Amino acid sequence: MSPIDAVSYHARRQPQAPACVDLETGRRWQYAGLDQDVDRVAAWIVARLGPASGARVACVARNSVAMLILHLAAVRAGAVFVPLNWRLTARELGTLLADAGATLLLHDHEFEVRGFDGVSLDMTELASIVPPAVPFKRTPRGIDQPATLLYTSGTSGRPKGVVVTESSAFWGCTNFIFGNDLTRGSVMLCDMPMFHIAGLFAAVRSVLLVGGTVLISRGFDPQRTLERIAAPALRVSHYFSVPQMAQALWNQENFRPDMLGGLTVYCTGGAPNSRAQVERFVRAGIRMSDGFGMSETGSNFGMPVHDPELLVAKAGSCGIPYLTVQARIVDESGVDVAADQVGELWLRGPSISPGYWNQPELTREAFSDGWFKTGDAAKRDADGFYYIVDRRKDMYISGGENVYPAEIEAVLGELESLCEAAVIGVPDERWGEVGCAYVVLKPGSRLDEEQVLTHCRQRLAGFKIPRTIVFGADIPRTASGKILKTELRRRAAAGLGKHSTG
Numbered sequence: 001m002s003p004i005d006a007v008s009y010h011a012r013r014q015p016q017a018p019a020c021v022d023l024e025t026g027r028r029w030q031y032a033g034l035d036q037d038v039d040r041v042a043a044w045i046v047a048r049l050g051p052a053s054g055a056r057v058a059c060v061a062r063n064s065v066a067m068l069i070l071h072l073a074a075v076r077a078g079a080v081f082v083p084l085n086w087r088l089t090a091r092e093l094g095t096l097l098a099d100a101g102a103t104l105l106l107h108d109h110e111f112e113v114r115g116f117d118g119v120s121l122d123m124t125e126l127a128s129i130v131p132p133a134v135p136f137k138r139t140p141r142g143i144d145q146p147a148t149l150l151y152t153s154g155t156s157g158r159p160k161g162v163v164v165t166e167s168s169a170f171w172g173c174t175n176f177i178f179g180n181d182l183t184r185g186s187v188m189l190c191d192m193p194m195f196h197i198a199g200l201f202a203a204v205r206s207v208l209l210v211g212g213t214v215l216i217s218r219g220f221d222p223q224r225t226l227e228r229i230a231a232p233a234l235r236v237s238h239y240f241s242v243p244q245m246a247q248a249l250w251n252q253e254n255f256r257p258d259m260l261g262g263l264t265v266y267c268t269g270g271a272p273n274s275r276a277q278v279e280r281f282v283r284a285g286i287r288m289s290d291g292f293g294m295s296e297t298g299s300n301f302g303m304p305v306h307d308p309e310l311l312v313a314k315a316g317s318c319g320i321p322y323l324t325v326q327a328r329i330v331d332e333s334g335v336d337v338a339a340d341q342v343g344e345l346w347l348r349g350p351s352i353s354p355g356y357w358n359q360p361e362l363t364r365e366a367f368s369d370g371w372f373k374t375g376d377a378a379k380r381d382a383d384g385f386y387y388i389v390d391r392r393k394d395m396y397i398s399g400g401e402n403v404y405p406a407e408i409e410a411v412l413g414e415l416e417s418l419c420e421a422a423v424i425g426v427p428d429e430r431w432g433e434v435g436c437a438y439v440v441l442k443p444g445s446r447l448d449e450e451q452v453l454t455h456c457r458q459r460l461a462g463f464k465i466p467r468t469i470v471f472g473a474d475i476p477r478t479a480s481g482k483i484l485k486t487e488l489r490r491r492a493a494a495g496l497g498k499h500s501t502g
Contacts, residue, residue, distance in 0.1 A: 004143060004166055004167070004169075004170045004209075005075075005076070005140075006205075006208050006209040006211075007019065007031060007034055007035050007038060007072060007208055008035055010031040010208070010211045011031040011032045011034070011035035011036075013211070014031060014184075014211060015030060015031055015032035016030050016031075016032065017030060017031050017184075017211060017213075018030060018213045019031045019033075019034045019208065019213065019214070020034060020065050020068065020208075020213065020214045020215070020216060021065075021213070021214070021215045021216065022064055022065040022066075022216055023215055023216060023217050023218070023228070024064065024217075024218045027065070029065060031211070034065075034069070036131075037069050038069055038072045038073050038076060039073075039076070039131075039136045039138075040073075040129055040130075040131045040132070040136075041069055041070060041073035041126060041129055042072075042073040042074075042076040042077040042136060042138065043077075043131070043132040043136040044073075044129045045057060045073055045074060045077035045079055045104075046077045046078075046136075046139060048104065048119070049077070049079055049103065049104065051077070051078055051137075051139035052077075052078030052139040052140070052141050053077075053078055053079055054078065054079065054080060054141060054145070054146070055079050055080065055103050055104070056079070056080045056081075056082050056100045056101055056102040056103060056104075056149065057070070057074045057079045057080065057081055057082065057102070057103075057104045057105075057106070058082040058083075058084060058097055058100060058102040058104065058105045058106070059071075059081070059082065059083045059084065059105070059106050059107065059123075059195075060084045060086050060093060060105070060106075060107040060108065060111045060113060061083075061086065061106065061107055061108040061111070061123050062086060062108060062193075062218050062219055063190065063191075063193065063194045063199070063216050063217060063218050063219060064123070064216060064218065065216055066123055066126050066127070067083070067123070067194055068194070068204060068214075068216065069126065070106055070123075070126060071083070071148070071194075071200065074147075075140060075147050075148075075166060076138045076139075076140055077138075077139060077140075078139045078140050078141045079104075080100075080146050080147060080148065080149060081147065081148045081149070082096075082097075082100045082102055082148070082149045082151075082161075083148075083150070083194060083195035083200060084096055084097070084151065084195055085151070085193070085195050085401075085461070086108070086111050086193075086195070087401075087461045087462060087463060088461045089458075089459060089460060089461060090112040090113055090114040091114060091115075091459060092459075092460070092461065093111075093113045093114070094113060094114045094115035094116060095159065096151050096159055096161075097113065097115070097116050097118075098115065099151075099159055099161060099357070099358070100149055100151075100161060100357065102116070102118055103118040103119065104118055104119050104121075105118060105119070105120045105121070106121055106122070106123050106125075106126065107120065107121075107122065107123060108122070108123050109122050109123075109124075140166070143165060143166045143167040143170075144165050144167050144354070145165060145166075146163045146164075146165060146354075146357070147164060147165055147166045147169065148163075148164040148169070148200075149161040149162065149163060149164070149357055150162045150164060150195070150196070150197055150200075150295040151195075152295050152402055160356045160357075160359065160362065161356060161357030161358070161359075162295040162296050162353050162356060162357075163353050163354050163355055163356065163357055164197075164201075164295075164298075164353060165353075165354065167350065168298060168350065168351050168352060168353055168354070169201055169205060169298070169351075170209070171298065171324050171349065171350040171351040172197075172201055172202075172293075172297070172298020172299050172351035173201055173202070173205050173206040173209050173298070173299075174209070174323065174324065174351075175298060175299045175300070175322035175323055175324055175325060175351060176201075176202045176206045176298075176299040176302075176322070177206050177209060177210055178322065178323045179289075179291070179299065179302035179305075179319075179322045179323070180238065180264075180265045180267055180289065180302060180305065181264055181265060181305060182206055182207060182210050182212060182238065183210055183212065184210055184211040184212055185212065185237070186207060186210065186212035186213070186237050186238055186264070187212065187213045187214075187215065187234065187235045187236050187237050187238070188203055188204070188206075188207045188212065188213070188214050188215065188236070188237070188238040188239070188240070189215045189217060189225070189228055189229060189234070189236045189238075189239050190203040190204055190214055190215065190216050190217060190240070191217045191219060191220040191225055191239075191240075191241060191245070192220075192240055192241065192242075192270075192400075193219070194216075196270075196295075196400075197293060197294070197295045197298060198240060198269055198270055198293065199240075201298065201299075202240060202267070202269075202293065202298075202299055203240045204216070206299075207238075215228070215234060215236065220241070220245055220248075222245075222248040222249055222251075222252050223252055223254075225245075225249065226249050226252055226254075226255065226259055229259065229260055229262070229263065230259035230260070230262075232262075235262070236262060236263065237262065237263060237264045237265075238263065238264055238265055238267065239260075239263055239265075239266050239267065240267040240268070240269070241266075241267075241268060241270075242268065242269070242270040242271045242399065242400030242432075243268050243270075243271055243272065243273040243274065243277060243290075243432065244271065244399055244400065244430065244431060244432050245400070246266070246268060246273075246277065246281065246288070247277060250277075250280070250281075257281075257284035257285055257286060258285075260281075260286045261285060261286070263286060263287070264287070264305075265287055265289050265305045266281065266286050266287060266288045266289070267289055267291060267302075268288060268289070268290045268291065269290065269291045269292060269293055270397070270400040271397040271399075271400050271432050272388065272397075272432070273288075273290040273316075274316070275315040275316040276315075278290060278311065278312070278315035278316070279312050279315050282308050282311045282312050282315070283312065287305050287306075287308065287311065288311065289302050289303040289304075289305045289311070289319070290302075290303055290315075290317070290318055290319065291303070291318055291319055292318035292319070292386070292388060294374065295353070296352065296353045296366070296372055296374075297325075297347050297349075297351060297352050297353065297372055297374075298351035298352075299322055299351070300321060300322060300325050300327070300347055300351075301318040301319040301320060301321055301322060301325070301327075301386055302318075302319040302320070302322060303317065303318075303319040303320075304319070304320070314383075314385050316387060317381075317385040317386060317387050318386055318387065318388055319385060319386065320384055320385060320386070321386070324349045324350055324351060325347060325348075325349045325351070326347070326348040326349055327345065327346070327347055327348075327380075327386065328345075328346040328347075328348075328371070329341070329342075329343040329344065329345055329346075329378055329379060329380055329386075330343050330344055330346055331343050331344075332344075339379075339380055339381060339382045340379055340380075340381060340382070341379060342377050342378070342379045342389055343377070343378070343379070344373060344374065344375065344376065344377065344378070345374045345376045345377075345378040345386070345388070346371045346372065346373055346374065347371065347372045347374060348370050348371045348372070352367070352370075352372050353367075353372075354367075355367055375393055376388055377389050394406075394424065394425075394485055395425075396424070396425020396433040396435070397425075397432055397433055398425070398428070398431045398432060398433050398434055398435070398463050398464075399431040399432065399463055400432075401463045401464075403425065403433075403435065403463065403464050405422070405423035405424065405425075405435070407460075407464065408423045408435060408437065408456070408460065408464055408465075408466065409421050409422060409423050411455070411456060411459045411460055412437060412439060412452070412455075412456070414455070414459075415447065415451075415452065415455055416442075416445075417441055417442055417445035417446065417447040418439055418440070418441060418442065418445075418447070419440040419441060419442045420439075420440045420475055421437060421438065421439045421440070421475075422437070422438045422475050422483045422485065422488060423435050423436065423437045423438070423466060424436050424438075424485050424488050424489055424492060426468070426489075426492045426493075428467070431463075434466070434467040434468070435464070435465065435466035435467060435468070436466060436467070436468040436470065436488075436492050437452070437466035437468065437469050437470065438470045438472055438475055438488055438491075439452065439469060439470070439471055439472070440471075440472060440473065440474060440475055441471065449469045452466075452469050453465065453466075453469070468492075470491075470492075475488070476488065
């Protein structure tokens with residue numbers, strides 16, 4: 001048995017304690033029952049793939065307890081769990097499945113996947129798996145072996161599979177537990193997608209690690225979520241969302257701050273949270289703790305949740321490093337900078353990923369001497385609070401989803417009428433940021449906005465599709481040929497160019 005199998009531990013320590021609830025079906029699991037179901041599915045995986053196989057078990061599904069059981073079962077069986085973003089197109093999913101080398105895929109019936117040569121099954125089939133006739137012998141791999149792959153888009157357009165081990169997951173969850181006052185009595189409502197580090201580990205595994213209760217929602221709906229947090233019977237003590245979700249809750253017609261008054265902590269992450277929003281929530285009596293985490297590092301920073309005055313005074317900060325996290329801000333030479341100076345954020349600690357799946361060169365570039373080079377521009381004030389001032393290279397965040405312009409630019413480049421294209425993120429009231437694509441047509445070519453958007457819709461997930469298309473005669477470049485995206489951002493802010501909202 002893995003020494004960090006929290007469900008098995010609590011099944012012996014407090015078997016009748018509530019572990020999780022599937023809010024869509026209303027079904028409840030105590031720790032003993034969850035432990036048995038995980039064993040049942042793990043035995044099924046071993047029968048198909050062999051013990052401690054390291055084989056990749058992929059999943060394309062909305063949040064459910066079934067997805068949680070599959071995840072934990074894959075770990076117990078010694079396989080590698082690969083949860084994929086169901087918002088991706090069938091083509092994109094096929095690319096990720098091929099990159100992972102998955103042999104088994106479980107998916108909700110509504111999601112189409114193309115080009116998968118392995119065994120593909122509906123998620124509902126997990127319920128019909130018969131328990132083994134003899135006690136299941138668990139065969140987990142070492143705690144430092146790959147256990148989960150979390151895919152994030154690459155700046156070169158190639159997807160990156162971030163390797164999460166059970167050891168790095170344990171320490172990332174431990175950081176989140178201490179930083180957000182999770183205890184055995186905590187109840188977390190999980191709306192965050194469980195293909196993200198925030199959903200699967202911070203909002204779910206962290207709670208199970210302390211023996212608390214997870215309420216698993218199929219997805220975020222502002223009114224339904226608000227009602228659930230406010231419901232006395234559900235006793236929700238913790239909630240995690242991206243800032244845009246918090247704004248949606250506040251903007252509901254029937255919203256009252258006391259509806260969130262039962263929360264011990266309202267955790268935010270996944271995108272920058274504005275100072276104004278933090279102040280609004282905290283002054284209304286809601287302890288909002290903005291933090292910072294990554295697939296590569298787990299949970300890293302958080303605010304001191306017991307001090308509302310400090311939450312307001314430091315609004316805009318992602319907080320201080322969590323228990324096992326070491327942080328540096330360095331210049332281009334790797335030398336630490338002084339307080340209030342901007343540099344690159346480096347992180348070190350046991351929650352850090354060992355690297356990227358089958359990408360040794362990229363791993364060597366990003367992980368060096370135990371430090372992970374985030375590529376994020378950040379600063380630290382005199383009190384030790386950290387601030388993210390810019391994001392990795394040209395990445396932008398739309399509705400909590402990381403979007404890399406290179407991937408969109410590659411798709412736009414497929415259009416024969418296009419000479420060149422560049423994509424930037426621009427502010428958006430609803431999503432935080434959305435894409436703005438600057439395109440230059442070949443001489444004599446004709447292409448309208450709808451043709452560009454239709455092409456993107458066929459190849460990209462909805463959150464990646466540019467909302468604005470700007471046709472122009474040139475894209476500014478440096479003398480070395482690099483695109484001047486700072487100039488494009490200036491143009492976008494000034495509203496220059498013919499454009500169309502998609």
